[in-house]
Amino acid sequence: MKKHTINLWLSVVVLVIVSFTSCVKDVNKGTIVDGLQPTVSILEGGLVNFSQLALSYPSTDPSDTFYFHANYAATNVAPKDITVTLAYDAAALASYNATSSVKYTKCPDSIYSFKATTVTIKAGQSYSSLIPMVFFPSKIDPTQNYMLPISITDAQGNNISGNFGTIYFHFIGNPIAGAYNEEWIRFNNAAGSGSPSYDRFYSNVFSANNPTEVSVQSGGNGLVFIIDFTNNGGVLSNFTATIDPASYGNAGLGSLISGPTIVADPINKIYTINFSYTNTSGAGRNVTEIFKK
The missing domain is CATH 2.40.128 (Lipocalin)
Structure with missing residues (x-):
């Protein structure tokens, strides 16, 4: 899973570099707009990456860690340190369930640990260091559909991406899993x-x-x-x-x-x-x- 995460991150980094070479992409409207305010996003997030975030760890594992990043999307790198705040997003879970035939419940607190509720994009950089999300597979009921949407809640005045502001961690339940x-x-x-x-x-x-x-x-x-x-x-x-x-x-x-x-x-x-x-x-x-x- 760690290798998968890094490969996903690298593919998104390439996309970001191409998209922001000369201007900023308005991720909410899908258009290219010169002079748009810098936008902060989660590189591995968004519904476009939903299927790749269906987590499947060996049930015998005591713990496994998934790493992700926050990204500063602009024509230039971050001019100063930017603190990005992250939190569980109940509204994102409700919104997904409202339009999906597969319904999810929130991950029980006992099966995950998320302590990095803030992360810094350093001045001169365009993305943060690794953000760890720890899961405890041996405690997961494989027959249940669980989801843990994590969203950016604050980016120190910078725009928060509408399409990539949330990462949708989830486990697909199955009666024979x-x-x-x-x-x-x-x-x-x-x-x-x-x-x-x-x-x-x-x-x-x-x-x-x-x-x-x-x-x-x-x-x-x-x-x-x-x-x-x-x-x-x-x-x-x-x-x-x-x-x-x-x-x-x-x-x-x-x-x-x-x-x-x-x-x-x-x-x-x-x-x-x-x-x-x-x-x-x-x-x-x-x-x-x-x-x-």
Whole structure:
């Protein structure tokens, strides 16, 4: 996540540099206006970055930290030290819920720590130092939708961005998300006959992509499975499993022969995936993945 945060920040920095080379971008109207008052924003914020702020940490982690920045957008760098004040924004949460089919509740105080309520953009700089937001994954209920919008509340007289003044930290709840025990069984033939060549056990996590989809990376071969289902008032059905093609190289998967199929038992929280394939050397393989809560 830290690497992801830095990559997101760098991409926004490039955009900011391009946008403000000769004038200031009015982020509220989307137009370029010469002489506009300097604007302070959160580089990683805004609804445009919402999907990238769906946090998914291993539930066994005692704590994880997400870093973000405050940005001074103008034709020049900050002429003096600028203190930026940040706080939880209940109005931003209510506004999001009013227009979204997925509803969120505020993150319980027990699952996060945010102590850097002020940060300084130093004179001669255009962005602040790293701002830490600490989460406690082991205390998070993965079945609940949580959000923690953090907004700039004061920028010492400078404009506060209308589009990038808030960063939307959130956790997507999903009824099958959370920690699982994984059994990985592989046969060195496509039929799955005889004794397995491997039968190994791992700890794993179903990470929510949305309320009816999770992804999980096999501990045995690195393939990423995407599990979709229907939730009809708490009754789960129509389970399907696919393999993310981008992860084929992790297992040396050349092409699928059959599957993946999934047998789902949401009552007992057991999910069994089976598939067969040829590897990049042309040899057949048959794999069964059993995930149990």
